[in-house]
Amino acid sequence: MTLLLATPTPSKQTEMEQDIQSSQSSEAAAKAVLLEECEQQFGLLQKLQNEIILADTEANDDQTNEAVNRLIAVTSELEQWQEMEPKLLTTSPEVLLAVGKEELQRLNGQLKMVLSCSQAKLDAQKKILKREQTWQAEKKEALNAVCEKITRLQSENEKSEHSLMEMLSDMLAEHFPLPDPQGNGTKKKRAAAYDAEINLISLSEIIERLTNKTLETPHDPYVTTDDTFWPPYTEMLLRNGIATRHPEDCNKILTLSAWDMDLKMSWQPQLQSDKRERERLISGQETDSAFAVAQYRAPGSVKGEITDLLANAGVPLFASSPGVEMMGFP
């Protein structure tokens, strides 16, 4: 069993002794009162001490678990604190004044220390905050820049996809226009030829019709060729594997699904191998109209090769824009 000694008493004693020294100049009555208090407290102390000694001798070998001991001690201390009431040292005002002054000064000093400490901490935290904010701003800028770049690239990507079709139609319009009656060749034959071919449709239209037919009626993807289809164009499509004739009806062609939009790639392998065949086919074609294919001198381009081919085969070519060679077929 443990008994708690009232620990405040030694501190009170020290305070009282200090008070005694400070109130030397004041009345002796205050001193006497204080001394009386001291004696009382000391008597109490002795009594408690005797009780403790008795208790100790009774239960000497009480070596119970330390944790249990601690628990008991803490709970009993808690009870003591709860019961204790704040009590004035003494009712003498000089003593109280002196004690109060001293306490307040000490408290003042301690609070000043606390203040300076917390100010320093606050400043440090503010610096850290500023640094973090600038860091965050930089990162945000970087993020924005990267996002913009991403959107820009995406839009360019889309545009390029979109413009692929535009490019295709532009190219078709440029390189394979409608046969145009404005040429430098012999006008007579041309005029005679074009009377019969007034309603020719452009290559892009042919291709468009073919693709639409394939998509709409996959079971019957044939387009009937008639006079509106300019024969050189149809022959070109057939020769390059873009279209094939209907197996039974010679007037129908269809589009192969296995071709991609990159016309270069579909034409390149054909060029080298089928040169002679093409020449033969072209020359053996049954038509009495003047052939005309627009040709451009694009060095090293596929079109250049094709037109060279055609030129070698004697197919008449005529110009539809400046800087273009033209050959006539008599």
Added chain:
Amino acid sequence: MALLTPYSKVPELNTATVLLVENEEELQSKLANAIVQYEKDFNVNVRLARKLPLPVENKETRPRIDLIVFIVNLLSERSLQSVESSLAHLHSDCFLGKVCFLVTDARCGSHTQERLVSVRKLAASHQCPVICAEHRTADGVNAAAVRLLNILKVTAGMSPIATTALYLSSLTRCSVTSDLEED
């Protein structure tokens, strides 16, 4: 059994007594001098011992001891062993705030780390604080003296009303985390 009991004597006026227990007697005297030098407001009695139990002859003249400090030198194995054997001579009531461990040379090698862990486990089992001190420089000794004085003031009852030895020990007791135990 001559156990050292915490409350068997009446405390003296305006005095605190601290007992420094050290096997090697290196740091004791230096620390004692520093403690006595630092404290001006009240009397400090510093008593030195090599181990417990204290000699029976002085029992009557010895004042009430407010704080028992076990100084452990981590470089020697015997230091810790003597402390462990001395602990058996303490009344269990002493561990309620009147015992403190002071270790030196805690950064000097790998063996010291293991011993530090074992000291901490020992202190945690008794729920007492552990102070690390550096005893080779005067600054280190002074710092240790100041820290011990702070604890002494509380255990002798010289600090403001609400701080008792038990309370302080609950706040400052050594705790062994699971990381240490895994080591």
